[in-house]
Amino acid sequence: MKEKVKSSRNLSKNQLLVMDSLKQARQPLGAYSLLDKLREKGLKAPLQVYRTLDQLEKIGLIHRIETLNAWTLCCEEKHECTPIFAICDDCGTVTEHLDKTLFDNIVALPVSSGFMPKRTVVEIHGKCENCDTT
Secondary structure: OOOOOOOHHHOOHHHHHHHHHHHHOOOOEOHHHHHHHHHHHOOOOHHHHHHHHHHHHHHOOEEEEHHHOEEEEOOOOOOOOOOEEEEEOOOOOEEEEOOHHHHHHHHHHHHOOOOOOOOOOEEEEEOOHHHHOO
16 A cells, blocks of 8 residues: 655655645646646656656555546545546536445456456546536
């Protein structure tokens, strides 16, 4: 199981910059959006951003939202299961949900037929509560 970084002192300058940008964002950000925001702070190349995103994802501080090709902060200190993401197609808000029972059931489906999953991604698109009222 991956260990969480306990202190921002353990993060590199680039990791702190990316984390700060993701904290300020109201929705997940793509690598090039992050690069545009961070150019004036020293990040000059896409590879720098992608490398930093990869490091932060491995540490468990951020998640990649695959259908958006963007990243968002992790909401929990430690996961027992893969998060389920609810993505609002109108405003772009992403919420992270954890449900171990649901996750176990999803993984059990292919396993029962002999399939061995390596990784699970669950992303649900729709409208959030704020956008559904219009």
